[in-house]
Amino acid sequence: MDLTAARLQALLDAARADVDARLVPACQISVGLDDEIVAFETFGDAGPGTRFAARSITKALVASAIWLLLGEGLVDPDAPVGRYVPEFDADGRETVTVDHLLLHTAGLANAPMTWRDGTEPDRRRRQFTRWRPATRPGSRYAYHSASAHWVLADIIERLSGTDFRDFVHERVCRPLGLPRVLGIPAAAQQDIATVTWMGTGEWGGGTPAIDRAMNEPEVRAAGLPSGGAFFTAAELARFYQALLYDTGHLWQPEVLADATGTIRCELRDPIFRVPCNRSRGLVIAGADGKHTRRYGAFGHTSSPAAFGHAGAHFQVAWADPATGLSFAYLTNGVVPEPAGEIERAVRLSTHAASLLEPAG
Known part of the structure; x- marks a missing residue:
């Protein structure tokens, strides 16, 4: 199946508009399909080789090592x-x-x-x-x-x-053709985007210290297993294609199928006020119609089988077995109002999840 050109353009235009409106300083978008990267664009003060702090998206990577x-x-x-x-x-x-x-x-x-x-x-x-x-x-x-x-x-x-x-790099990233993304030596950090406060004046008083710390070479090198990986959007979309297809037979099939398809916890998320729909390391969209309110930043048109994990300030990474699509959105902007970030993530994910539907 091919991407619908008009819908892809709508996705790219939406990402570009956020940069043009100075909601974020830079962003990257990538789409994977059929075990390939089929779209990759960068907007704002960044280039195609720029890596972004993926934040809690890192959790899925570390879970994949488990x-x-x-x-x-x-x-x-x-x-x-x-x-x-x-x-x-x-x-x-x-x-x-x-x-x-x-x-x-x-x-x-x-x-x-x-x-x-x-x-x-x-x-x-x-x-x-x-x-x-x-x-x-x-x-x-x-x-x-x-x-x-x-x-x-x-x-x-x-x-x-x-x-x-080193285990994550040698046993997960390298076999998938990905560079080292966790624990980046200071000498190799030149292409990492600076995390930037988008409010007025200095960093907001309520902004977690870790947001600012992500610009420190020592913290980047530490490789925080909960939120310290640095990807390009294309690398991240490629990782999620691997979770869909695993053509390199990295994981045992039954383990991967369980991790990407079995909801093992439906307890209520006190922040988003919906069942959390957690698997062993991922969030699964589910069929209850509440998927856009989960910490997967799924689109309105994502299937119940979609799986992924968002990151702070709504970095986005998911894949959908119903379509074969994977999607990654990364930015270096920290905005004062989190609700706006959620809306932006869901809007972009909705565009991405609809890429194979007929236009019009």
Whole structure:
């Protein structure tokens, strides 16, 4: 199937209009179809080789590394984390399972971890011993913006004997023909877009410090497993094509099918006020008509089988098995009003999800 030219132009025009209106300083859009990248455009103060902070889209990438370990029988998703991370075997943490981490139900949403502590295994593990679940593991959904993926990174390191950033590169990115996207050395950061505050004056007082920190070479090099990957939109759309087709047979078929197609948590998302529809690492659109309100930034015309994961300030990445499309939208703008970001993401995703429909 071919893209409908008029609908593709509408998608590109919508992205360009946001830059022209100075809502964002730059953005990239890419579309994948049938295991190929079929559209890739950059607008604003960036070029086709510019990489953007993908933020929480990183979570799906790190989860895909865990899927490799699941397929090799090294990780049991129902097992307590303490089987792999001894520091978890006490103080209420002993009932946290690997699935609880992947599904954001571990009760540790606000557990503290600085990037400096997280990147040093000994310091990271000492910090684990200070964590206490705020709710009974498995009983509630609460978005674990950072904590859960530091534990997943630790599991990767303990089972593989490899730094988690190197494992992601060697076992996921390199086989897919992608460059290193997690843990970028300072000497290789010249093509990364600066995260830019779009409000008036200096950075907004309510803006999370991590937004500004994403411009720091040390933080970029740290490779935060919850939100520190840097992609071009084409690379990201290519990753999602791999999740659709896996022509390189990277993952065990049953593990990949489960991760991209099985909703394992439907607990209510207290932020978006809908069932969270979480799989082991992804968000699935679902058939309840609430898919545009989930943290997948799906379009109105996405199918119930679409899967993906958004990022802070609504970076977008998803794929739709019903059409074979994958879509990525990245920007370096941080805006004062989050509602506008959500609307922009859904609007662009709706254009993208409709690319194979007849125009008119």
